[in-house]
Amino acid sequence: MISLSVIGGGHVGRALGRLFAQQGFAVLDVLARSPESAQNAVDFIGAGTAAGGYAGLRPAAVYMLSVGDDQILPACAALAAAVPLQGAIVFHCSGALASDRLQAARDAGAYVASVHPIRSFADPGAVAAAFSGTFCGVEGDPQALAVLEPALLAMGARPVAINAAAKTVYHAAAVFASNYLTTVLDAALRAYQAAGIPEATARELAQPLVTETVANVFRLGAAPALSGPIARGDMATVARQQQAVALWDAPTGELYQALVAPTEKLASRKHNK
The missing domain is CATH 3.40.50.720 (NAD(P)-binding Rossmann-like Domain)
Structure with a gap:
């Protein structure tokens, strides 16, 4: 024993x-x-x-x-x-x-x-x-x-x-998968509300989109699951959205802008498969 x-x-x-x-x-x-x-x-x-x-x-x-x-x-x-x-x-x-x-x-x-x-x-x-x-x-x-x-x-x-040398990065993975995901979803819900949709309705509206996206990521992988304007190469729409979000709420506009480049890289992986 x-x-x-x-x-x-x-x-x-x-x-x-x-x-x-x-x-x-x-x-x-x-x-x-x-x-x-x-x-x-x-x-x-x-x-x-x-x-x-x-x-x-x-x-x-x-x-x-x-x-x-x-x-x-x-x-x-x-x-x-x-x-x-x-x-x-x-x-x-x-x-x-x-x-x-x-x-x-x-x-x-x-x-x-x-x-x-x-x-x-x-x-x-x-x-x-x-x-x-x-x-x-x-x-x-x-x-x-x-x-x-x-x-x-x-x-x-x-x-x-x-890998012990990457332990902090390993832990950050959980932060991305949970904490920062929550932050991004909060931005989505607040943006819906800025468009006049009540908070409770915004949650109902976003839920099927979120759950389907998450299911696709775990079923197919992140790159194949990516959709939307960046995946289509529609950067004009992305620019308009970034400007509109920044005018509505500057910190959320910065978050939107920060996500553009990583999403472009993800889109390139999608199209190069």
Whole structure:
């Protein structure tokens, strides 16, 4: 049985802690911002002991740092100073940072990795109950991944190897796919409203266009799914639209203009296939 200690008692630590425990890992200690938070995490995981500080941690085979990005470096340094790490595995769960942030553990003899589950952890109970099919971006030392990847597969997860040097770009992909998509859709809804369409009607009007476009992107690929004036080479229409949008709302006009060149490149890929 592989022993595991959890550093960070938030939603990610709780959900993954429970999942690792369900796969037969022996959860030893849980360390959080407060003893109360640590005990709540222990209760959720269903195993382990709430630790009062790094000095109270027992040696484990695996340490999971499920802390905020800004806490990874200090947490790793504190862990390396508190317990022997020779031959242990230390991994964090950040989507934005690579495993090289765990250099203090590596210097102490540990094997390091990062495991980033690509989903929301707003409801840790729901995540733990339905983790199967979750993609996890993984990178790090082969010795660490040799232990972590089989456990993820046993949970039903789908580990995907990523380039550690491009970890920030990898994380930005999710921002493009979710956050910036929302920003662009907000621009569309506001533009409909500027044309006199009520907000609720604008959402109804845009929904089939958006859902069909997204479905085509995932069915065909981005370039084949592209339609509209740039795909047709109608740059006169694009120029008129950009000018009209800029007059209506300058920041949205800048957004429109910023998207023209990348869309032209996408259109060239469409026509060169």
